[in-house]
Amino acid sequence: MIVVKCGLEKVGFSRRSPACLRETKVALFLGVVAIRTSGRPVADVTSHQIDYKRSMAKPLKDRLNARARKDGFDRIAVCKASLDGVTGARLKDFVAMGRHGDMAWMQDTLERRMSPDAMWPNARTAIVVALNYGPELDPLKRLEDRSAGVVSVYALNRDYHEIIKGRLKQLAGWLAGQTGAEVKVFVDTAPLMEKPLAHQAGLGWQGKHTNLVSREFGSWLFLGVILTTAQIEADLPETDHCGQCRACLDICPTDAFPAPYQLDARRCISYLTIEHKGHIPEEFRKPMGNRIFGCDDCLAVCPWNKFAKTSREAKLMARQDLAGPTLHDLIALEEAEFRKLFAGSPVRRAGYLRFLRNVLIAIGNSGDIGLSDCIRKYLLHPSPLVRAMAVWALHELLPRRLFEDTRDAHMASEHDQDVLKEWQRA
Ligand code: B12
Ligand code: SF4
Ligand code: SF4
Numbered sequence: 105m106i107v108v109k110c111g112l113e114k115v116g117f118s119r120r121s122p123a124c125l126r127e128t129k130v131a132l133f134l135g136v137v138a139i140r141t142s143g144r145p146v147a148d149v150t151s152h153q154i155d156y157k158r159s160m161a162k163p164l165k166d167r168l169n170a171r172a173r174k175d176g177f178d179r180i181a182v183c184k185a186s187l188d189g190v191t192g193a194r195l196k197d198f199v200a201m202g203r204h205g206d207m208a209w210m211q212d213t214l215e216r217r218m219s220p221d222a223m224w225p226n227a228r229t230a231i232v233v234a235l236n237y238g239p240e241l242d243p244l245k246r247l248e249d250r251s252a253g254v255v256s257v258y259a260l261n262r263d264y265h266e267i268i269k270g271r272l273k274q275l276a277g278w279l280a281g282q283t284g285a286e287v288k289v290f291v292d293t294a295p296l297m298e299k300p301l302a303h304q305a306g307l308g309w310q311g312k313h314t315n316l317v318s319r320e321f322g323s324w325l326f327l328g329v330i331l332t333t334a335q336i337e338a339d340l341p342e343t344d345h346c347g348q349c350r351a352c353l354d355i356c357p358t359d360a361f362p363a364p365y366q367l368d369a370r371r372c373i374s375y376l377t378i379e380h381k382g383h384i385p386e387e388f389r390k391p392m393g394n395r396i397f398g399c400d401d402c403l404a405v406c407p408w409n410k411f412a413k414t415s416r417e418a419k420l421m422a423r424q425d426l427a428g429p430t431l432h433d434l435i436a437l438e439e440a441e442f443r444k445l446f447a448g449s450p451v452r453r454a455g456y457l458r459f460l461r462n463v464l465i466a467i468g469n470s471g472d473i474g475l476s477d478c479i480r481k482y483l484l485h486p487s488p489l490v491r492a493m494a495v496w497a498l499h500e501l502l503p504r505r506l507f508e509d510t511r512d513a514h515m516a517s518e519h520d521q522d523v524l525k526e527w528q529r530a
Pocket of ligand 2 (some may be wrong): 355358359360363367373399403
């Protein structure tokens with residue numbers, strides 16, 4: 105039984121099939137030869153740190169590539185399981201400046217996140233996998249219809265974490281069987297900086313919008329990582345191809361880039377609509393427009409997308425019912441209906457209350473006074489997060505007299521300070 109560790113999970117892979125056993129034995133045998141010729145202590149064999157560099161690197165890598173394709177990944181690349189001090193220091197600065205907002209887990213895991221070998225000292229190699237989620241339609245076009253809510257491309261179907269995690273476990277199980285090495289798989293949730301690793305492995309470069317850009321797939325790649333104690337020959341890092349371009353910096357509706365290659369998450373619509381649990385500060389509400397979950401603007405405008413390809417993954421293609429749902433229908437969803445509509449999608453993870461908060465802001469930005477009737481019931485919602493945005497949306501839609509009449513009818517019974525502040529608007 106080989107154990108594949110996935111964050112804190114452990115998954116067993118049986119290697120009883122004769123073919124698998126045969127390959128494992130061959131790999132282990134050659135691994136021992138490699139260790140002897142490279143003069144490494146035999147103790148390494150027992151700790152499963154097998155050095156394939158000299159005798160097995162090419163064949164193992166070729167087979168790894170083929171296997172990854174078979175497991176449904178679009179690209180993989182390999183680098184050492186450590187990041188340089190500059191990258192770690194930049195992460196430290198990001199957190200020290202508070203740019204992570206209320207994602208407290210970034211601060212809590214800071215030291216381990218700075219480099220993979222800080223999290224797992226025995227790790228030698230990082231295998232970075234990429235899954236193309238290139239959209240069929242131009243995401244910027246979807247912003248034009250203010251009567252519809254826009255869910256960002258990555259959340260228009262199944263949750264990519266689930267898709268990638270399953271495949272990573274499969275690939276890692278195969279690798280463990282081939283090498284006898286220890287493996288751990290990561291997608292998003294563990295303290296690991298996936299973009300700098302992908303850059304270092306040559307899958308692309310971190311563009312000025314801070315995400316990984318690929319010459320082959322543009323901005324549309326999801327990432328995942330396998331760390332292993334096996335030593336596998338690294339690929340060459342990619343170079344930066346942003347040049348003088350600054351399209352992503354200029355398009356950002358909330359001015360979230362303090363400088364090229366730096367993001368202040370607190371200003372990013374993706375953070376505000378997905379991660380941020382409190383009220384969305386007023387300065388960001390109008391720029392949010394009709395984006396109700398995530399944002400794609402800086403990704404979509406990148407000129408390297410002209411080489412992008414539509415995703416070959418059916419589970420990532422936009423569901424028709426999520427491609428342009430009307431705000432009218434979205435705000436009418438009861439909690440059970442919300443859960444049903446977004447079952448399996450990342451939207452569900454943000455929860456019903458944040459969803460209502462975001463849809464109410466989109467309604468406030470719709471310019472459609474006809475929607476004001478649909479939001480009145482939320483003035484009495486038990487959550488102040490929802491009530492506050494219902495007031496704000498009404499303020500945006502109603503003529504002043506009508507807003508004041510509604511205020512007179514509701515304000516006396518309101519006790520929450522934040523909601524009262526919304527009512528007290530001129
Ligand atoms: C936290 C997080 C967020 C936060 C913060 C984003 C951010 N840019 O840090 C929020 C919620 C805003 C977010 C949003 C999105 N995210 Co996100 N997110 C993450 C997560 C969990 C950690 C990222 C991280 O470590 N950030 C910390 C900062 C400091 O790291 P960094 O961005 O690498 O910072 C580097 C640069 O700033 C640079 N730098 C700093 N100063 C300077 C100066 C110079 C001169 C230079 C050259 C460089 C430089 O060095 C830093 C260190 O390398 C990763 C998954 C993971 N575990 O890695 C996914 C991840 C980055 N997210 C992803 C996605 C898809 C998104 C969204 C597109 C989703 C959406 N459509 O709404 C947006 C994109 C917004 C954007 N422009 O970044 C993908 C990106 C895939 C890719 N191709 O890059 C990832 C990798 C998830 C995955 N497994 O696929 N995300
Ligand atoms: S995702 Fe949207 S809000 Fe965030 S940095 Fe990019 S363009 Fe700006
Ligand atoms: S839009 Fe321009 S600056 Fe931004 S990542 Fe793409 S190439 Fe780089």
